[in-house]
Amino acid sequence: MENALIIGASGGIGAAMARELETRGTRVTGLSRSADGLDVTDEASVERLLGALEGAFDLVLTATGALEIDGAEPEKTIRRLDPRAMMDQFALNAVGPALVLKHAIRLVPRRDKAVMATLSARVGSIGDNGYGGWYSYRAAKAAVNQVVRTASVEFARSHRALACVALHPGTVATAFTRKYADRHPTVTPEHAAGRLADLLSGLDATQTGRFFDYAGKEIPW
Template sequence: MSFIDEINDANVLIVGASQGIGLGFVKKLLPDGRFAKIYATYRRIDSASELIALQDKNSPQLTCLALDITDELQIAEVLQNISNEINKLHLVINCVGLLHAGNLQPEKSLRQLNSENLLHYFQVNSVGAVLLAKHLLPLFKHNEQSVFATISAKLGSIGDNQLGGWYGYRASKAALNMFMRTVAIEYARSCPKTTVITLHPGTTDTRLSRPFQRNVAAEKLFTVERTVNQLLAVIEQLQQGDSGQFFSWDGTRLPW
């Protein structure tokens, strides 16, 4: 029996749901009768039209909220707004991630490094997630099984790094893994019913991966729908003792 099947009327928060995997989770969970309330965040309204349209069709089950994960004040305000409506969350999936944006591109060598870009990688991919964990804590302090999952990347595995390059992305995802491992230890004391994990989704056909798909074998390039199904399968099969672990899309554990 999965953690979701043990409860009725689960409350969900999808962070970074305007497109890609986050939007895919919203689409998948909306028709699932186990979820009473779904909150979904977006950073910019102009890139969230599909998400907002879903809210128009599925209110009050779906509520969309603006959130820049690099702004702690916004994180606190959004979670306070959620707390004003409900007193517990059962599933939180943080899908926010940065790989490229404008002039910010994965570095192929040391010559391409600059501190501004490195700091931005860490702000989005690492710091935002642990601040989210900080402000989520009150909503996980209940006696029902819950999961806090964050999308990481196999490229953040230090043990698996054989190719080098992509300094900012790799390091920020490695930092994310350490943050969530540490969060899992504290959550075990403060909200022991919550399992904290990081997930590698595989290469998914989204805007994030599109410039880098040329050398990806067709069978290893997943649709958003397939990725969402695979990650939900991992989440639903979690066992006691899995908190603080780093899982691949197929359920195998990845090296740190």
Template structure:
């Protein structure tokens, strides 16, 4: 990854955040607004997103392709040059958490996790990648997780979550290859935000060492800092919040 920081302040012209009501997504909207981005499309299921004159809320359901398609159509006349998929699930709404053992695998649970972490972001990409400009820099970033790295897996467990994020990372690579044929300045990446003080990580922070928990505002600044430095040669890769490559 090389520097592209000279574009900060003029890029992005327009951004779209899918998952803007979550801790990181909300913070990304606020940080982009503070940077002076003119238009920020902020999507959520509830419609509750940060308030700012630059923020334009929209509703979507990650598992409803029609709602994603409608959101993309609404942006077609003024398309974003930065798209971030900030949604995902670790613990299901009914309290079902990541599996500790293969003996706990449940196909229904696995399907729900993959729907949220892999299929949903893929559908966002399906409808948003065609909107990205061909004549200038454009980025689509999806929030992933270090535990989705196959090469970095040393402890196992968390089967559905790991596999769903590994699947997302593979799709990011595929999308980067395909988009690179027509959009020479475009970048498609997955990003590991670290352990962030959100509802997603709350049940799993008991033994976290001091200094390894980041607040959402800090996480948003870190992620946007990484995005600022991306170049087309980085497309298809996964980066952590410090800008380091995460193994495949």
């Protein structure tokens, strides 16, 4: 990949991905809330910052998101579901990536091979849900998976060499997961970035509209 745009480039995975891609010779442009004031939940912010970019990116990676917003922890039971907390999850984890897809597609080459990838989570899989709980986060990630799938259908008409995919990076040892990893094995952001970079380099248009884990295994919707 020659030119990459990373949304959420100051986060644990986003920053590690930027470093990893640069070591592989990719020119990386990064945008984030902390460095650039990008608020993916505000369309004016997304439109302003992405609208200022020019040139073609053969990789657009959205690495934004949060498991806990304003102190609202994932619900263990539906009795703890809070409407405001649920709406916050949808705003950041579903609407935000959707706005990036909306405003970044003009930056992707129409005829050349390219990838638009959105970080999702295995818990967003409806078919793979055997534990329950985490209503708001699960629902928001299921929603962004649908956004990615639907966008892939539309983009295939105008960008026939594009792979538009959702990715599960694994359980990465960041501030994002520290309280919730429990006994689940974690990997460093650097290790996760290496695995994701390997996966991204091998994607093509035949795989558009699909949901993969870090090892390239398909996850059921």
